[in-house]
Amino acid sequence: MSGGVPQLLAGKRAVVTGGANPRGIGAAIVRLFIEHGAAVAVLDRDYPDNDAGGPRGGGPVTLHCDVSNGASCEAAMARAQDALGGIDVLVNNAGIVAATRIWDLPEDEFRRMVDVNLTGTYNVTRVALPALLASDRKPAIVNLGSTAALRGGGLLGGSHYAASKGGVISFTKALARELGPRGVRANCVAPGIIETDMTLGKFGENWETELKQGIPLQRFGSPAEVAQAILFLASDLSSYSTGIVVDVNGGFHIH
Numbered sequence: 540m541s542g543g544v545p546q547l548l549a550g551k552r553a554v555v556t557g558g559a560n561p562r563g564i565g566a567a568i569v570r571l572f573i574e575h576g577a578a579v580a581v582l583d584r585d586y587p588d589n590d591a592g593g594p595r596g597g598g599p600v601t602l603h604c605d606v607s608n609g610a611s612c613e614a615a616m617a618r619a620q621d622a623l624g625g626i627d628v629l630v631n632n633a634g635i636v637a638a639t640r641i642w643d644l645p646e647d648e649f650r651r652m653v654d655v656n657l658t659g660t661y662n663v664t665r666v667a668l669p670a671l672l673a674s675d676r677k678p679a680i681v682n683l684g685s686t687a688a689l690r691g692g693g694l695l696g697g698s699h700y701a702a703s704k705g706g707v708i709s710f711t712k713a714l715a716r717e718l719g720p721r722g723v724r725a726n727c728v729a730p731g732i733i734e735t736d737m738t739l740g741k742f743g744e745n746w747e748t749e750l751k752q753g754i755p756l757q758r759f760g761s762p763a764e765v766a767q768a769i770l771f772l773a774s775d776l777s778s779y780s781t782g783i784v785v786d787v788n789g790g791f792h793i794h
């Protein structure tokens with residue numbers, strides 16, 4: 540307990556990708572994980588290549604990593620593991636979005652989307668896996684899907700974004716099946732419209748008002764609200780859940 544709040548990740552060592560943007564979901568995950576007692580390493584392409592990476596005043600270890608590049612993931616994960624002494628939780632949060640419609644969608648943009656969102660999730664999982672399998676602290680993987688994967692994009696995500704996130708959801712379910720017998724859980728969070736740089740100011744006032752009216756909870760979500768669902772899936776609170784997709788969308792998509 541810290542200040543009366545139960546520490547749901549006490550003693551856990553967590554790697555979170557895509558946490559460099561202070562207004563993003565990744566940074567909210569890192570803040571909440573640290574509040575709950577985890578030691579955290581953050582991997583992001585926006586950290587400098589030569590970043591010393593050391594923990595800063597109780598903050599996370601920060602390491603440069605391009606998740607779409609296998610070698611970059613391998614180097615960053617080795618340093619994360621050195622710094623943390625092991626890995627018990629992996630959150631694959633790094634991602635990109637684009638609204639390009641299919642008739643304007645060039646092959647290189649399609650490939651880039653899949654490279655970052657789907658292959659990136661595979662790359663980071665692959666290099667973290669030996670440490671997760673060696674963990675005796677109830678290891679868990681949490682991946683970031685999206686409502687776009689479930690409803691066919693249509694808002695800020697085009698077909699390539701929806702397909703990449705659909706791939707992440709299927710990949711997560713397969714991980715759950717393959718890794719469950721070896722003691723590692725794997726789950727997904729599917730956020731709806733969350734107020735980050737990916738979405739803020741992107742709809743225009745009229746469309747934004749209309750969208751909010753169509754959401755049962757009548758508003759967009761916050762990064763902290765996504766982080767709370769991820770905390771649940773990363774912690775032992777969800778010890779009998781694997782292969783599930785938790786919607787964090789205000790009721791925007793109910794199925």
Ligand SMILES: NC(=O)c1ccc[n+]([C@@H]2O[C@H](COP(=O)([O-])OP(=O)(O)OC[C@H]3O[C@@H](n4cnc5c(N)ncnc54)[C@H](O)[C@@H]3O)[C@@H](O)[C@H]2O)c1
Pocket residue numbers: 556557558559560562563564565582583584585604605606607631632633634635636655659683684685686729730731732733734735736737738
């Ligand atoms: N914001 C939303 O409404 C929303 C909805 C559904 C799903 N998501 C998903 O949540 C995750 C976080 O999104 P966000 O809204 O916080 O976005 P964001 O743009 O604020 O953060 C994304 C982070 O990923 C990092 N990143 C991008 N490409 C990378 C790469 N190749 N290698 C390493 N790091 C990379 C960026 O530097 C950034 O720090 C993404 O996977 C996104 O698809 C967001």
